[in-house]
Amino acid sequence: DAKTTQPPSMDCAEGRAANLPCNHSTISGNEYVYWYRQIHSQGPQYIIHGLKNNETNEMASLIITEDRKSSTLILPHATLRDTAVYYCIVRGTTSGTYKYIFGTGTRLKVLA
Amino acid sequence: DTGVSQNPRHKITKRGQNVTFRCDPISEHNRLYWYRQTLGQGPEFLTYFQNEAQLEKSRLLSDRFSAERPKGSFSTLEIQRTEQGDSAMYLCASSLASGLDGYTFGSGTRLTVV
Numbered sequence: 001d002a003k004t005t006q007p008p009s010m011d012c013a014e015g016r017a018a019n020l021p022c023n024h025s026t027i028s029g030n031e032y033v034y035w036y037r038q039i040h041s042q043g044p045q046y047i048i049h050g051l052k053n054n055e056t057n058e059m060a061s062l063i064i065t066e067d068r069k070s071s072t073l074i075l076p077h078a079t080l081r082d083t084a085v086y087y088c089i090v091r092g093t094t095s096g097t098y099k100y101i102f103g104t105g106t107r108l109k110v111l112a
Numbered sequence: 113d114t115g116v117s118q119n120p121r122h123k124i125t126k127r128g129q130n131v132t133f134r135c136d137p138i139s140e141h142n143r144l145y146w147y148r149q150t151l152g153q154g155p156e157f158l159t160y161f162q163n164e165a166q167l168e169k170s171r172l173l174s175d176r177f178s179a180e181r182p183k184g185s186f187s188t189l190e191i192q193r194t195e196q197g198d199s200a201m202y203l204c205a206s207s208l209a210s211g212l213d214g215y216t217f218g219s220g221t222r223l224t225v226v
Contacts, residue, residue, distance in 0.1 A: 002154070034214060043116075043203050043217030044155065087154060091211075098211055099145065099168065102154030 002103035003027065003090040009107040012082075018075040020106050022088030025069045031092045033064060034100070035073045037084040044087065044102075047073065078110045116218035118204050124224045125194055132190045133221045137206030144187050145215065146179055147203040148172065155203055161187060162209065194225045 005023045012018040024033060032051050036044040048055055048062045050071070055062045061074040075082055087105040091098065117136040125131050137144050142163050147155035158177070159169045163184035173179075176194075181187040191198055201222050205215040 032212070036214075041219075043205070043219050044215075046214035046216070049212075049214060085154075093210075093212070098143075099157045099160060100155075100215070101157065102147075104152070104154050 002101045003031075004088045004103055006086070006088055006103060006106045008104065009109070011109050011111055012075075012078045014080060014110050014112050015077055018078040018082065018108060018110070020073040020075075020086050020088075020108065021070065022072070023070045024088070024090045027068050027090050028092065030094065031090045031097070033062065033068075033071050034089045034091055035060070035062065036087045036089065037082075038087065038105070039084045047086075078108075080110050080112060082108065083110045084108060116204055116206055116216050118202075118218035118221050120221055121219065122222045122224075124226060127196060127225055128193055130190065130192045131194060131223065132188050133202055133204075133223075135187045135189070135204030135206075135218060137186070137204070138216055139185075140208070141206035141216070142184065142209050143207045143211060144181055145205045145207075146187070146189055147205065149201040149203060149220070150199075158189075191223075194223075196225045199223055199225045 034049040035047040038044045050062045064071045085105040089100045119134045145160040146158040149155040159179050161181040176192045179189045201220040203220045205217040207215045
């Protein structure tokens with residue numbers, strides 16, 4: 001079973017920030033938080049990952065709470081192309097914990 | 113390198129037939145993963161390889177399913193005696209050994225069993 005819970009859907013106005021929450025209350029100390037997105041009929045695309053510090057790259061920012069029990073993916077200026085299903089995944093670094101266990105994700109719709 | 117390549121993109125087969133899918137990972141990636149995805153669900157883990165060794169298999173991978181990665185490069189996933197319930201998108205991904213920088217997924221093979 002997935003170790004994360006996400007809202008099933010969200011809407012966001014084009015040009016505004018999209019904030020996608022994820023709960024991972026049972027995360028272990030050596031487990032990373034990864035975010036992927038999947039646009040219809042394509043394979044998932046890596047966005048960002050983090051352990052405990054906030055992270056930023058050209059696509060998004062990842063904010064992880066101090067207790068690491070939840071995180072938020074921020075798309076700073078959402079465009080119509082960001083409409084996709086977003087998956088939050090917790091992944092370990094030891095044998096048997098490498099694989100991703102996907103949940104059903106959050107379907108983000110960016111509105112014009 | 114153009115990423116992870118999967119062939120064919122689409123496959124329609126009759127129930128009871130065997131099918132084989134191919135995945136070509138990014139050349140320097142020594143881990144390779146297979147996932148299956150049905151409509152409205154997230155991808156489900158099937159199996160993964162480190163080089164040519166198959167290190168983990170999901171219980172979803174019944175006896176009718178077999179995966180190989182003979183020389184640690186490309187991989188094949190075979191389904192024997194296909195059933196309608198096998199209809200799904202089959203996704204392949206690859207990563208470096210640590211996997212910490214994330215996986216690169218292919219575009220998948222969509223299987224329809226009629």
